[in-house]
Amino acid sequence: MNQELRSKLDEKGLLELSVHSSDIPKPGKGEVVVQIEAAPINPSDVAVLFGMSNMITPALIGTTADPKPLVYPPAILGHFKRRVGKSLPSGNEGSGTVIDAGEGAEHLKGKVVALFGANCFAKYRCVPAQACIVMNEGTTALDAAASCVNPYTVLAMVETMKLEGHKAIINTAAASNLGQMLVKVCKSDGIALINIVRRKEQVDLLKSIGASYVVNSSEESFKDDLIKAIGETGATLAFECIGGGSMTNDILDAMEKSILSKQEAYSVYGSVTKKQVYIYGGLSQQPTVLNRSYGMYWNVGGWLVTPIIQRVGPEGFAKMKKRVADEIKTTFKSEFHKTISLSEACEPDNIAAYVKAGSGLKYLVNPQL
Ligand SMILES: NC(=O)c1ccc[n+]([C@@H]2O[C@H](COP(=O)([O-])OP(=O)(O)OC[C@H]3O[C@@H](n4cnc5c(N)ncnc54)[C@H](OP(=O)(O)O)[C@@H]3O)[C@@H](O)[C@H]2O)c1
Incomplete structure (x- = not known):
């Protein structure tokens, strides 16, 4: 079973984070299915999940032991009109292992890959093979979590x-x-x-x-x-x-x-x-x-x-990707404060902590937990 994190704001201002279930996708020609094992919660993800991170305080959301419905005041709701009623996936980047591949993409089976812009707060993602950033031998999904x-x-x-x-x-x-x-x-x-x-x-x-x-x-x-x-x-x-x-x-x-x-x-x-x-x-x-x-x-x-990636062109971007893959355990190493599951990402105590964006406080989602 596939599961993914969704954020939905209704017309009354109630914001709901939830875990949606669906079938594991089947890859078509040139596609692969990646089992996502690590995806960081970046400030840009907080913006997709909640819109305004500085509003998200325990006074508004309660605690895990005593949760409160998260209701946005009308003055703020106007600002988010265009997302009302939409169930948004999230997770700008992440990494995992290719577990299934369609025709022409079989060579990627078993590889650890990173994904960019692929809604990685999910157990499985089906993407075109070209969207995968193939990591070097010996790089784990945890190493590659924040490689984009x-x-x-x-x-x-x-x-x-x-x-x-x-x-x-x-x-x-x-x-x-x-x-x-x-x-x-x-x-x-x-x-x-x-x-x-x-x-x-x-x-x-x-x-x-x-x-x-x-x-x-x-x-x-x-x-x-x-x-x-x-x-x-x-x-x-x-x-x-x-x-x-x-x-x-x-x-x-x-x-x-x-x-x-x-x-x-x-x-x-x-x-x-x-x-x-x-x-x-x-x-x-x-x-x-x-x-x-x-x-x-x-x-x-x-x-x-x-x-800027578009401006440097395919050759410039290929050089960037190679440098990141080669230096992922040194120059581009990221530190994570805590690893949580998709459902733990919906708990008020965790939300209050991961929206803060403090030094050394970055959270990692492992959708397989
Ligand atoms: N435009 C783009 O394309 C793009 C791409 C990637 C990242 N970004 C941005 O890059 C920034 C860093 O991302 P990250 O993932 O590396 O963040 P991070 O590891 O979560 O670190 C955030 C840092 O910001 C500091 N901070 C938080 N609020 C602050 C404030 N009001 N005044 C001064 N410092 C504050 C924290 O220090 P304290 O411990 O002192 O709170 C912490 O050192 C974010 O703003 C992100 O949105 C932009």
Whole structure:
């Protein structure tokens, strides 16, 4: 029997997570059936499961011993109109073993593969053989669980830097799983990286894995430290995943101050060096505040990994996949706090924990449990 996790919001605002049963799919020509054994719960999955993660508190959902129906207030419901009544599958990435193969895909039988964008919170998935990322011999499904979303994002960030002619990168919430991978990639590729974190333990963690520049936004000296690090690296590109609040503004301001400190001339328009911040996450759902204290030559935009993968083309993407497969146990290794089953993913105590997105708190779903 196949089982998968579904999220459904009804017109009264009641959100229900449940496990749906169906037959195990049969592969057609060129298709394979993957038995999913490991799928991480990423922030993007939380967005599919719940929409707004910062609303999900024990006050709203209760506890596993005393659950409450999760009802979205009318003011928020309007925002989710387009998903009302739809039973959504989820699990952006995952890995497992090919257990059945259609004509032309038999060579994949028994292989450990990773899947991207394949709704992996399910016991079995039937996908085209080309959608499988075949892992190297000796890689387990657990090793390969998070081998798409964060690894490709990190490599796509570096590609973006090169494509747009910047020479260093700033990353925020940098003690994340993704941030730690970026530290390792930049170190091995000789790219200057400024990591912004919010706690002392996170500074220590990133230094211990080889980061050269780590600034702590909770320190009084944060803005000066950031200007200094930008001065030393020449960073004019930042990836910002907090989204809400003043971080984007602080980065643009520090870039401009650093640039102006090296030039004599005054211009009412500010410096003529382009400053770019890409917002690539929404860890804070507060509004993004910009005070425009950095002249006229700056840009703030959204950023997604998939268009960059398209931009680097099939050859560039093949190189990314090979590097990830080769370095999955080192550069692209992910840590998980707890492994849960599909039904445990519906329990309030687990939900309250996995929506938090705290450092070292990532949850893994093993649909076979
Ligand atoms: N746009 C794209 O294509 C794309 C692709 C992949 C990932 N992403 C984004 O990349 C980010 C990292 O993903 P991940 O899976 O690596 O995350 P993760 O391992 O769950 O780590 C999340 C980190 O964010 C920090 N954090 C949470 N809320 C914060 C806030 N309000 N202010 C500052 N720091 C905060 C946590 O630190 P504490 O312990 O201090 O809470 C933790 O270190 C996410 O925002 C995700 O959505 C975007």
